[in-house]
Amino acid sequence: MNIVVCVKYVPDATADRRFEDDFTVDRVGVDGLLSELDEYAVEQALQFREKREGEEITVTALTVGPEKAVDAVRKALQMGADSGVHVVDDAIAGSDYLGTSLVLAKAVEKIKADTGADLVVCGMASTDAAGSVVPAMLAERLGMPQVTLASVVESQGDQVRIKRDNEGSTEVIGATLPIVLSVTDQSGEARYPSFKGIMAAKKKPLETWSLTDLGLDADQVGLSVAYTQVEDTTARPPRTAGEIVTDEDGSGAGALVDFLASKKFI
Amino acid sequence: MSEVLVVIDHAEGEVKKPTYELLTIARRLGEPAAVFFGSPEQGDAVAEKVKKYGAAKVYVVDDAQIKGYLVAPKAEALQQLAEKTGPAAILLPSTFENKEVAGRLAIKLGSGLITDAVDVQEGGVTTQSVFAGNYTVQAKVTTGTPIITVKPNSAAPEEADGAGAVESFAATISDVAKTAQVVATQPRQSTGRPELTEAAIVVSGGRGTGGDFAPVEGFADSLGAAVGASRAAVDSGWMPHAFQVGQTGKTVSPQLYVANGISGAIQHRAGMQTSKTIVAVNKDPEAPIFELVDFGVVGDLHTVLPAATEKVKERKG
Ligand SMILES: Cc1cc2nc3c(=O)[nH]c(=O)nc-3n(C[C@H](O)[C@H](O)[C@H](O)COP(=O)(O)OP(=O)(O)OC[C@H]3O[C@@H](n4cnc5c(N)ncnc54)[C@H](O)[C@@H]3O)c2cc1C
Ligand SMILES: Nc1ncnc2c1ncn2[C@@H]1O[C@H](COP(=O)(O)O)[C@@H](O)[C@H]1O
Numbered sequence: 010m011n012i013v014v015c016v017k018y019v020p021d022a023t024a025d026r027r028f029e030d031d032f033t034v035d036r037v038g039v040d041g042l043l044s045e046l047d048e049y050a051v052e053q054a055l056q057f058r059e060k061r062e063g064e065e066i067t068v069t070a071l072t073v074g075p076e077k078a079v080d081a082v083r084k085a086l087q088m089g090a091d092s093g094v095h096v097v098d099d100a101i102a103g104s105d106y107l108g109t110s111l112v113l114a115k116a117v118e119k120i121k122a123d124t125g126a127d128l129v130v131c132g133m134a135s136t137d138a139a140g141s142v143v144p145a146m147l148a149e150r151l152g153m154p155q156v157t158l159a160s161v162v163e164s165q166g167d168q169v170r171i172k173r174d175n176e177g178s179t180e181v182i183g184a185t186l187p188i189v190l191s192v193t194d195q196s197g198e199a200r201y202p203s204f205k206g207i208m209a210a211k212k213k214p215l216e217t218w219s220l221t222d223l224g225l226d227a228d229q230v231g232l233s234v235a236y237t238q239v240e241d242t243t244a245r246p247p248r249t250a251g252e253i254v255t256d257e258d259g260s261g262a263g264a265l266v267d268f269l270a271s272k273k274f275i
Numbered sequence: 276m277s278e279v280l281v282v283i284d285h286a287e288g289e290v291k292k293p294t295y296e297l298l299t300i301a302r303r304l305g306e307p308a309a310v311f312f313g314s315p316e317q318g319d320a321v322a323e324k325v326k327k328y329g330a331a332k333v334y335v336v337d338d339a340q341i342k343g344y345l346v347a348p349k350a351e352a353l354q355q356l357a358e359k360t361g362p363a364a365i366l367l368p369s370t371f372e373n374k375e376v377a378g379r380l381a382i383k384l385g386s387g388l389i390t391d392a393v394d395v396q397e398g399g400v401t402t403q404s405v406f407a408g409n410y411t412v413q414a415k416v417t418t419g420t421p422i423i424t425v426k427p428n429s430a431a432p433e434e435a436d437g438a439g440a441v442e443s444f445a446a447t448i449s450d451v452a453k454t455a456q457v458v459a460t461q462p463r464q465s466t467g468r469p470e471l472t473e474a475a476i477v478v479s480g481g482r483g484t485g486g487d488f489a490p491v492e493g494f495a496d497s498l499g500a501a502v503g504a505s506r507a508a509v510d511s512g513w514m515p516h517a518f519q520v521g522q523t524g525k526t527v528s529p530q531l532y533v534a535n536g537i538s539g540a541i542q543h544r545a546g547m548q549t550s551k552t553i554v555a556v557n558k559d560p561e562a563p564i565f566e567l568v569d570f571g572v573v574g575d576l577h578t579v580l581p582a583a584t585e586k587v588k589e590r591k592g
Contacts, residue, residue: 010480022541026406046523106388133523139405139545140390141371142378145346149379154454155346158371160516170458174372174516177286180458182345186454194506195516196521198568236387236418243411248567249551255560256574262582265554268570268588272468272552274476274531275590 011125013117014054016047016085016148018078024268026137032239033103033232034137034185036075043081046264047132048088048199054130054161055089055200060164067091069120073101075123079215082138087202093215093263094120095221103232106138110146112230114222128169131191133158144191154184160195276363277363278332279305280356282475283325284368288317290324293368294433298328298427302435303397305363308332310356312341312349312520318441326439328432334444341448345455346372349378352446357384359444362420364399370425377422386419393528393549394491405479406524407541408548427472463517466502471518474501476531477550479520481505482542483536483557483576486513490580497587503547505537512516521546535576539564556580 014144020026020039027035058066070085072078073096082093096116099238104112117126129151131144141158148155159171159182167186172179172191220227228234254264269275279301284291294309301307309330311321318335325333334356341348353376357365365380367373369391381388393411394402399421403412416422471477478500480491488502495502504514506521520527522542532550537543538557539562547553548567555564560573572579 021565022407026409028410032412053414106378110378136522139372139404139522140378142374142390143390145375146378146382149347149350149382152451156455157345157375175372178460178462180457180461182455182477183458184455230438236381236385236416237389237414238417239412239414241413243413245409245411245548248553248569250291251567251569251571253560253565253571253573254569256572256579259578259582261556261572261574261579262586265570265572265579265583266586268554269498269531269587270590272531275551275587 010127011120012054012057012068012128012130013067013068013120013126014050014070014085014090014130015103015113015143016051016070016081017044017074017135018081019041019073019135022136029241031103031232032242036095037077041077041080043084044132044136046083046134046136046194049192049194049196050130050132051059051085051088051090052199053196056197057128057162059165061103067124069094069124071113071116071120073104073109073116076092081204082215083210084202086095086213086215087206088200089206092213094218095215096218096223098220100227100231103235104230105237106146106228107236108141108234110143110150112223112225114147114150115225116218117147119218119223129153129188131189133191133193142191148189151189154188156182156184156188157191159190159192162192162196198239251260265273276306278308280353280360280362280365281307281309281330281365282373283309283311284370285311285313285321288313288321290321290471291333292432293425293427294325295328296349296427296430297368298330299324299430299433300395300425301366302329303395304399306331307437308334310334310353310354312336312338312352314338317366318404318443322441323438327434329435329437330439331437332440333444335441335443336446337442344453345457347379347452347455348448349376350383351448351452353380354383356444356550359421359452360416364421364423367424369426374424377424381422384419384421384422387416389414389416389423392423392425395423395425398468404549405407407545416470426526426528453581468495468500469501471501471503472527473524474529475509476500477503477520477526477527477529478535479503479532479537480508480535481537482507482511484508484513486511487577490577492569493584494533494580497584506526534564535580536561537564
């Protein structure tokens with residue numbers, strides 16, 4: 010069995026994230042890393058393998074992104090994935106969800122043909138786009154069941170069951186492998202790479218694929234054929250410094266309520 | 276005028292406020308036609324409600340074949356409806372589930388997708404708040420039928436007369452769409468307080484509550500507010516995950532957000548930074564949350580909040 014885990018390389022949320030002149034996300038000038046939320050996906054992929062002792066299970070980490078995105082795959086290898094795939098091509102830059110999900114789906118199909126793709130694991134959202142749509146779009150393109158936003162994952166044989174929080178309820182969802190799974194940050198802390206893991210990662214197979222390797226043309230993806238267009242981006246004006254009072258002998262409550270009343274909240 | 280499909284947000288036929296916001300927004304793009312996934316018996320009652328906000332038509336899609344499966348059947352039904360009606364746009368309330376429906380629909384229709392819009396203007400230009408609220412982005416769908424998911428509180432609902440003509444729509448759901456099964460559902464108990472994402476006022480508590488949410492809840496109730504929590508409070512088991520505000524919880528954009536015993540980490544900000552007025556109570560004057568506030572109290576929430584609650588009650592009489 011082979012598990013594909015989709016990991017995205019994103020600009021660091023604690024850095025000064027910004028846009029390029031063409032309104033695409035600056036993915037080069039801002040320090041990047043493996044999206045924190047995809048660490049949970051890697052963790053669940055590894056746990057899936059570990060819980061099924063005796064079975065032959067491998068984990069392939071897959072990313073679509075610029076040169077530096079290979080760091081996301083490396084981190085996944087350090088955590089314990091067995092092999093990595095980095096899809097990189099200048100023509101991919103500026104892709105929207107339709108473009109990104111197309112490239113990912115083609116890459117999963119290629120991995121499937123080579124080593125299998127019995128389970129595709131994603132994070133609940135990328136920390137930059139934060140759409141939470143790519144896993145569903147992948148499932149649509151691959152024709153696999155989508156089992157998304159899991160906080161608990163259990164499996165037996167080819168059956169997978171997850172628990173998830175929905176708007177007004179908690180749900181149990183069941184499906185038969187192969188599936189596309191996405192997991193939330195409630196699914197369990199992700200492990201840190203050990204020293205041994207970091208050393209071992211250097212020897213693990215890591216392939217680099219271009220669009221041609223996936224049978225895609227440059228004019229099928231990227232900014233120029235995106236189905237959406239960004240017209241403008243505006244940095245939020247800094248908040249004007251508010252009034253801060255220090256509570257002394259109960260003065261804080263009075264000041265707070267006066268403020269709320271002045272704003273007509275009471 | 277072309278139809279604009281608006282997916283109704285409801286719980287067991289109880290229409291939720293974001294539906295009215297979406298109908299209001301839809302009128303900027305065309306003639307609103309509401310889509311109700313639910314039991315046909317509830318269709319007429321729902322139509323009565325949505326027509327007051329301008330719905331000319333109400334498509335009722337019997338969800339008997341749909342609700343037992345995750346997401347995919349809804350996308351199929353909407354595809355078939357869109358192919359029949361040729362809408363000018365499709366609007367959905369921005370829930371996790373609807374975003375996934377929208378994603379699949381975008382592929383099926385070959386249409387552009389915009390998620391989490393906080394505004395949609397005439398001509399279909401959307402506004403999104405990105406990078407934890409540090410940027411706003413103006414965008415537009417350029418190919419296919421614009422599919423846009425819209426966050427709660429993105430417009431003030433405005434009433435308008437609509438015909439509300441009920442039309443049942445029979446969707447054909449394929450077997451592939453029925454492969455992820457809902458094995459069990461457990462409805463969450465209602466707290467009796469306003470819905471977190473819809474509330475005009477949200478009062479939240481964090482690790483600084485030390486696990487005692489009574490002061491937070493008391494203050495929330497005095498203001499008629501919803502209660503929220505930081506992840507630290509949720510991870511500690513003090514509040515259920517459904518109350519979490521932030522990157523991996525709910526995004527709220529109320530008129531007033533009151534953060535109590537919350538430091539203001541970037542992931543928390545991501546869920547509340549676009550609130551109109553922000554207030555914090557925190558005993559640490561250096562807490563980053565104070566960089567965001569319109570008004571802040573440096574003090575212990577366990578004394579400030581109960582006293583403030585009393586004062587609010589006095590004023591309200
Ligand atoms: C992938 C990822 C996703 C995340 N998603 C979210 C998310 O969705 N939402 C979220 O909130 N966080 C999220 N976090 C966690 C976030 O980084 C912070 O750890 C969290 O928000 C901290 O919660 P807190 O402010 O309650 O606790 P702390 O940071 O510990 O702050 C507690 C505050 O309470 C104050 N305090 C203590 N006692 C009192 C008192 N008696 N009276 C008044 N003030 C007091 C302290 O001065 C301090 O400022 C996420 C983290 C990661 C890595
Ligand atoms: N470029 C990418 N490369 C690899 N995985 C991705 C990429 N974009 C999205 N994903 C996966 O899809 C999930 C949801 O992303 P999003 O829909 O952008 O919020 C992420 O957590 C990843 O697992």
